[in-house]
Amino acid sequence: MEPKAVVRLVRAPAALSVPGDVLAGAATGRSFGAATPALAASSCFLYWAGMALNDYADRDIDAVERPSRPIPSGQVGARFALGLAGGLTAAGLATAALAGGRRALAVAAPLAATVWGYDLGLKNTLAGPATMATARALDVLLGAGAGRLRAAVPAAMTMGAHTLAVTTLSRAEVTGSGRRLPAVTLAATTGVTAAVAGSATRSRSGGRRDALRVAASLAPLAAYATSVGRAQLDAVREPSPRYLQRAVGAGILGMIPLQSALVASRGAHRCAAAVMAAFPLARRLSRRVSPT
Numbered sequence: 001m002e003p004k005a006v007v008r009l010v011r012a013p014a015a016l017s018v019p020g021d022v023l024a025g026a027a028t029g030r031s032f033g034a035a036t037p038a039l040a041a042s043s044c045f046l047y048w049a050g051m052a053l054n055d056y057a058d059r060d061i062d063a064v065e066r067p068s069r070p071i072p073s074g075q076v077g078a079r080f081a082l083g084l085a086g087g088l089t090a091a092g093l094a095t096a097a098l099a100g101g102r103r104a105l106a107v108a109a110p111l112a113a114t115v116w117g118y119d120l121g122l123k124n125t126l127a128g129p130a131t132m133a134t135a136r137a138l139d140v141l142l143g144a145g146a147g148r149l150r151a152a153v154p155a156a157m158t159m160g161a162h163t164l165a166v167t168t169l170s171r172a173e174v175t176g177s178g179r180r181l182p183a184v185t186l187a188a189t190t191g192v193t194a195a196v197a198g199s200a201t202r203s204r205s206g207g208r209r210d211a212l213r214v215a216a217s218l219a220p221l222a223a224y225a226t227s228v229g230r231a232q233l234d235a236v237r238e239p240s241p242r243y244l245q246r247a248v249g250a251g252i253l254g255m256i257p258l259q260s261a262l263v264a265s266r267g268a269h270r271c272a273a274a275v276m277a278a279f280p281l282a283r284r285l286s287r288r289v290s291p292t
Contacts, residue, residue, distance in 0.1 A: 042093070049086075
């Protein structure tokens with residue numbers, strides 16, 4: 001088995017869109033600490049587990065719609081994919097427990113259960129997009145810590161709303177759709193952008209520090225709105241599988257500048273810059289390994 005096949009199975013580069021969830025939760029929950037990097041690693045393990053489990057669950061569908069995927073093409077065995085998903089899940093939960101104890105596990109365990117529930121039963125139901133949005137929201141709360149969840153709820157809801165829109169759009173990326181679906185998704189992106197911008201510009205003192213915080217938030221937010229919105233607008237004009245897949249991919253990668261904006265809104269400028277630095281790298285790698 002070639003390593004490249006495993007990389008494609010778990011959509012390895014797409015995991016660059018994950019640590020920012022934890023960092024956004026830590027920033028908004030005021031809970032940055034020694035455990036934060038380990039919690040980000042835990043989040044990546046659970047993300048990769050979800051990707052492997054997704055391909056295991058979809059192996060029969062992929063044999064018809066995406067025969068080049070690792071399992072139907074014979075590059076990876078179905079049992080291996082399931083075992084890998086289980087191993088990565090165990091690694092994610094163990095990392096969370098070691099880093100944050102019972103409090104972290106209290107969020108990581110429901111997150112893992114949500115991922116498995118989505119892939120094995122809920123993905124193709126009406127509850128599918130909401131379940132995926134819940135997983136992203138829990139990922140943000142994982143960074144906040146169980147004792148500081150309330151402060152991180154707005155950031156979690158923001159990431160959840162974006163994920164809900166992208167996941168809903170992804171349901172048509174193979175078959176195509178009418179223009180209404182990508183148009184609704186574009187409206188959601190506009191709403192998320194407006195909400196984050198409004199939150200960032202609500203300044204208490206109006207001093208220099210607040211001005212820097214606003215500027216640091218609006219720069220990555222503009223990158224989010226431009227990259228995601230442009231792809232969705234193209235899909236509105238031509239809602240074919242080609243453009244819908246591009247819009248979904250842009251939506252996944254666009255989580256990175258959105259996370260950066262959320263982190264910067266709390267004054268964690270260096271952390272926000274570190275999150276944003278992953279964006280160009282993720283875009284380059286996505287040309288080699290599809291994030292969808």
